[in-house]
Amino acid sequence: xxxxxxxxxxxxxxxxxxxxxxxxxxxxxxxxxxxxxxxxxxxxxxxxxxxxxxxxxxxxxxxxxxxxxxxxxxxxxxxxxxxxxxxxxxxxxxxxxxxxxxxxxxxxxxxxxxxxxxxxxxxxxxxxxxxxxxxxxxxxxxxxxxxxxxxxxxxxxxxxxxxxxxxxxxxxxxxxxxxxxxxxxxxxxxxxxxxxxxxxxxxxxxxxxxxxxxxxxxxxxxxxxxxxxxxxxxxxxxxxxxxxxxxxxxxxxxxxxxxxxxxxxxxxxxxxxxxxxxxxxxxxxxxxxxxxxxxxxxxxxxxxxxxxxxxxxxxxxxxxxxxxxxxxxxxxxxxxxxxxxxxxxxxxxxxxxxxxxxxxxxxxxxxxxxxxxxxxxxxxxxxxxxxxxxxxxxxxxxxxxxxxxxxxxxxxxxxxxxxxxxxxxxxxxxxxxxxxxxxxxxxxxxxxxx
Numbered sequence: 001x002x003x004x005x006x007x008x009x010x011x012x013x014x015x016x017x018x019x020x021x022x023x024x025x026x027x028x029x030x031x032x033x034x035x036x037x038x039x040x041x042x043x044x045x046x047x048x049x050x051x052x053x054x055x056x057x058x059x060x061x062x063x064x065x066x067x068x069x070x071x072x073x074x075x076x077x078x079x080x081x082x083x084x085x086x087x088x089x090x091x092x093x094x095x096x097x098x099x100x101x102x103x104x105x106x107x108x109x110x111x112x113x114x115x116x117x118x119x120x121x122x123x124x125x126x127x128x129x130x131x132x133x134x135x136x137x138x139x140x141x142x143x144x145x146x147x148x149x150x151x152x153x154x155x156x157x158x159x160x161x162x163x164x165x166x167x168x169x170x171x172x173x174x175x176x177x178x179x180x181x182x183x184x185x186x187x188x189x190x191x192x193x194x195x196x197x198x199x200x201x202x203x204x205x206x207x208x209x210x211x212x213x214x215x216x217x218x219x220x221x222x223x224x225x226x227x228x229x230x231x232x233x234x235x236x237x238x239x240x241x242x243x244x245x246x247x248x249x250x251x252x253x254x255x256x257x258x259x260x261x262x263x264x265x266x267x268x269x270x271x272x273x274x275x276x277x278x279x280x281x282x283x284x285x286x287x288x289x290x291x292x293x294x295x296x297x298x299x300x301x302x303x304x305x306x307x308x309x310x311x312x313x314x315x316x317x318x319x320x321x322x323x324x325x326x327x328x329x330x331x332x333x334x335x336x337x338x339x340x341x342x343x344x345x346x347x348x349x350x351x352x353x354x355x356x357x358x359x360x361x362x363x364x365x366x367x368x369x370x371x372x373x374x375x376x377x378x379x380x381x382x383x384x385x386x387x388x389x390x391x392x393x394x395x396x397x398x399x400x401x402x403x404x405x406x407x408x409x410x411x412x413x414x415x416x417x418x419x420x421x422x423x424x425x426x427x428x429x430x431x432x433x434x435x436x437x438x439x440x441x442x443x444x445x446x447x448x449x450x
Contacts, residue, residue, distance in 0.1 A: 012177065013046075013050065013170075014054075016169070016172055017047075017050055017051075017169040017170065018054070020160075020167070020169040021058055023160075024159065025160075025167065032059070032061070032127065033125045033126035034061070034062050034167070035063050035064070035126065036048055036051060036062065036063070036065070036129045036130075036131075037065060037116070037130050038064040038065060038085075038086070039066065039078075040190035041131070041190050041191075042189045043131030044130075044131040045190075046131070046170075046178045046181055046187060046189075047131045048064060048085065048091070049185065049187055052089045060126075062091055064091050064093050065093075065123050066083070066093070066094070066095045067095075067096050067119045068097040069100055070098075071194065072192065078192075081188075081190060082095070083095065094123050096119040098118075098119055100112055109200055127165045128167065129167050129168075129169065131170060132168045132171055133170045133175050133178060134172055134175070134225050135210070135221055136171075137156050137225045138210065138221045138224040141154060141231075142205050142224070151231060151234055151238060152275075155228060156231070156232065159171045174222075241269065241272060242269075242277075245273045246273060246276070248261055249261045249273065250277065254277070255327075257273075257323065258324075259319065259322050260322055262298060267295065267299075270295055271291055274291060275291065283311065283312065283326060284312050290309065294309055294311075294317060298324065301319060306407075311326075316328070320406040320407065331350060333350075336377065337375060337376075337378075338375070338377075339374070339375060340354070340356070340374045340416075342372070342373075343356070344357075352412070352447065352448065353447075353448050354426060354448070355447075356444075357444045357446065358443060359436070359442055360438065360442070361435075361437060361439070361440070362436060363436045363441075363445075364423060364435070365434050365441070365442045366442075366443070367440070368434045368435075368436070369419075369434050371418050374417065374418055375418070376416060378412075378415070379412075379413060382395070384422070385422055386431055386432055387399075387432055399425060399429060403428045413425065413426065413447065416445060426446060
């Protein structure tokens with residue numbers, strides 16, 4: 001009977017991983033490379049064992065990576081353990097050492113996780129396999145509930161993250177089944193002593209909270225995980241709704257929203273769209289208090305009102321001319337004085353660049369200037385330009401307003417000088433005396449983000 005139970009347990013786990021592969025990766029299976037995040041613990045050791053067996057049958061190439069955090073005195077031993085495991089299975093192995101910033105606002109757990117994923121992504125060529133299981137999913141949902149997370153946080157971990165190509169094939173398998181599988185197949189694995197430290201939130205949930213819940217509700221791991229799946233479906237529906245709402249409200253590149261159109265939506269859809277827009281721009285989600293405050297300011301905003309709401313250490317949301325922008329608007333402009341001598345592109349500070357395109361008529365004429373080089377300088381203040389012969393010289397503030405340049409960008413606009421005379425402002429105007437005539441070669445100068 002024991003042998004039958006062992007085979008049944010093995011088949012149950014293998015079948016679930018096989019089905020997960022078919023559901024999520026089959027279409028990518030030709031020459032697919034799977035990189036396993038291998039800590040050496042129970043979860044990843046079982047997954048290494050299973051995927052090593054399956055790679056020939058399912059036609060993928062398995063590799064493994066171990067991230068050395070240096071947090072434990074045993075870290076070097078763990079690295080050697082993982083290296084030897086992969087060597088025995090003939091699995092190509094990478095190891096990466098990272099240094100934890102113990103003063104990070106993410107905390108030690110969060111900082112370690114971010115550095116681990118960053119290291120993995122640098123080696124990633126195809127899909128990354130992670131050993132998260134059903135208990136991990138239940139722990140995640142409880143943690144997010146205690147943090148007051150929204151639907152995105154409560155949705156837990158997806159079995160397959162399409163954006164990052166992260167695959168979690170054991171997400172519907174309980175930890176106790178993995179422990180049985182490891183025992184039955186004599187799989188050695190690392191026991192990390194830090195997993196016993198209940199000062200860490202996740203360990204407290206794992207060691208104290210979930211066992212108490214399971215003592216009263218034996219199927220709680222499965223039901224909590226199922227709730228995460230149901231919430232995930234609701235979150236997905238919200239994202240689809242936001243995507244549909246964005247079609248007439250968001251710019252093509254996602255950098256801004258049209259305020260007047262945004263205000264036409266019901267409150268719940270405005271907040272939903274703003275959350276989706278922040279995620280689209282890879283921003284950390286602000287608190288509900290900040291989201292509600294932003295909604296109020298947007299709904300009651302008046303023309304030319306200067307909105308500036310900080311949502312994180314680096315990012316703010318600002319309004320300009322019926323548009324809602326997001327970014328780091330507090331960057332102090334760099335002072336620069338660069339020389340241009342004919343190159344097609346000139347790199348500027350803050351990941352910007354100038355592009356010089358040869359055109360006939362209306363560009364900046366070097367022959368009329370009588371020069372072969374130009375100076376590209378940062379704005380100082382008080383500069384003027386005369387784009388039209390029948391109009392007076394205009395200060396830059398006037399030109400920026402006419403060109404709808406947001407206030408926070410104006411001090412970053414590079415200016416083009418010849419012999420200390422301002423002759424062009426990229427994307428805006430060329431001095432009328434130095435514009436190329438019909439049939440005469442000149443330069444259209446574009447200021448671009450890198």
